[in-house]
Amino acid sequence: MTIRGRRLKRRRASDDDGSVLILTLGYAVLAIAVILVCVDASSLYLAQKRLDGLADAAALAGADGFTLVIDTGEPVAELTTEGVRDQAETLVGDVGNGAVVLDAGTPDGVSARVTVADTWKAPVITLFVPEGVALQATATSRTALR
Template identity: 70%
Template sequence: MRRVAAQHTRTRDADDDGSVLILTLGYAVLAIAVILVCTAATSLYLAQKQLDAVADAAALAAADGFDLSVAGGEPVARLTDEGVRREAEAMIGAVSQDARLLTASTPDGVSARVTVAGQWHPPIVTVFVPEGVALESTATSRTALR
């Protein structure tokens, strides 16, 4: 009985040769794919946050581009579309080379609304997205003087 069990164990071991190597290679490929996806997702997230920061800075600078006048003995700050665009372009030119200004206007004469756009390219595997991904961010800021 022992001989039969020993022979059965030997034949089973001989049939299992190489299966651990295939599993190891499969898990290694899966781990590399997960790392690449996580790296690309993190890079995309950081690129969007950077574009958001540029839009915020441009809107804040544009809100300071007001024309000051006195009405009824009180100072009145009024924004114009030209002033908002001028200040937003100056700020974007100073802080970012990758972002471009899409729109800059004042919807109510007190707020500055700025929209900027950029392009994201994956850090490692660029063959899947050769043109990159278009990103856009809009920010609004109000003048301190009303």
């Protein structure tokens, strides 16, 4: 091999220096971005599940807001919209952490339907959704005494 060939070989070898570092940094930035998006997506999923659980609990509490009336000599549990709303708002106010009752009532006098709402705020990447995301959940529960 000639001197010129050796110099050319050394030059090619030195041209590749640092290219792996740039590639590694690029993949590291991409991995961190994916992790941050996954953290936010998991937080949103858990917030919706918590709101679903709160709506279920509020509907169950609303179904317990019945009044007993005597109908043809037998006691009958009767749900009213006011009773369902009072029970649901009490429960959501106690354990809701900022959630509100949008709608609560009884469509048929036997079941309680409650809709609750809350706003999810991104824990990590707030640049894309600064005001948060509005969440809603609706649940229905029937009274046991009918």
